[in-house]
Amino acid sequence: METPKRRAELEKYYDPNSTFGHLRVAQMKRSWKLKNRRELTWWESTYIPTLFSGVWLTSAHFFRNLGLHILHQVGLKKDVRAAATYQYPEEKRPLALRARTRHRLTKREDGTPRCVACMMCETVCPARCIEITAAEHPDPNIEKFPAEFILDLGKCVYCGFCVEVCPEDAIRMDTQRLDIAEYSRESMIYNKERLMNG
Numbered sequence: 065m066e067t068p069k070r071r072a073e074l075e076k077y078y079d080p081n082s083t084f085g086h087l088r089v090a091q092m093k094r095s096w097k098l099k100n101r102r103e104l105t106w107w108e109s110t111y112i113p114t115l116f117s118g119v120w121l122t123s124a125h126f127f128r129n130l131g132l133h134i135l136h137q138v139g140l141k142k143d144v145r146a147a148a149t150y151q152y153p154e155e156k157r158p159l160a161l162r163a164r165t166r167h168r169l170t171k172r173e174d175g176t177p178r179c180v181a182c183m184m185c186e187t188v189c190p191a192r193c194i195e196i197t198a199a200e201h202p203d204p205n206i207e208k209f210p211a212e213f214i215l216d217l218g219k220c221v222y223c224g225f226c227v228e229v230c231p232e233d234a235i236r237m238d239t240q241r242l243d244i245a246e247y248s249r250e251s252m253i254y255n256k257e258r259l260m261n262g
């Protein structure tokens with residue numbers, strides 16, 4: 065059985081500031097708790113104390129939030145958040161910077177797409193939802209450009225392969241937009257202009 069001393073030694077070994085260290089420490093604490101779990105007493109095994117503690121906790125949150133919402137309505141305590149939930153759609157939940165969100169085509173300084181119509185993204189796409197029509201670029205330094213770039217978000221599985229494979233950093237999934245619901249399948253099909261400016 066692990067003693068508190070042994071546990072302290074292990075915690076010291078797992079530096080919580082290292083990469084994923086906090087996860088390792090949490091995992092270790094959990095396994096320590098599981099190993100050292102004691103038997104429930106007769107009173108605890110009725111679950112009545114747990115039931116009351118649950119009701120108390122829920123009620124405490126309810127009355128706290130109710131009180132704060134009433135104060136907010138009269139213009140007080142606006143700086144104190146009323147509930148742990150986000151009031152969507154007025155208030156959007158912040159996303160991680162690396163979250164894969166709706167696509168966009170990046171532009172050059174002159175406003176034209178960076179895409180050189182190499183077809184890598186179209187080839188790698190497992191959902192086959194990209195369709196590019198290539199055309200000759202007037203600039204001899206750039207071989208091709210996409211005359212049309214169609215992306216069907218109704219089929220996309222958000223795997224991010226298109227972004228990974230692009231040699232020109234021409235397509236990104238960093239718009240932080242996930243609200244892409246539409247009323248028809250056709251509206252889910254994005255063309256070049258929509259991907260560049262939408």
Ligand code: SF4
Pocket residue numbers: 185188189190191192193194215219220221222223224225226227
């Ligand atoms: S995210 Fe994946 S499925 Fe969606 S367009 Fe890119 S490669 Fe295709």
Ligand code: SF4
Pocket residue numbers: 178179180181182183184185186196226229230231232233234235
């Ligand atoms: S991989 Fe990049 S450059 Fe190539 S066609 Fe796709 S978006 Fe354009």
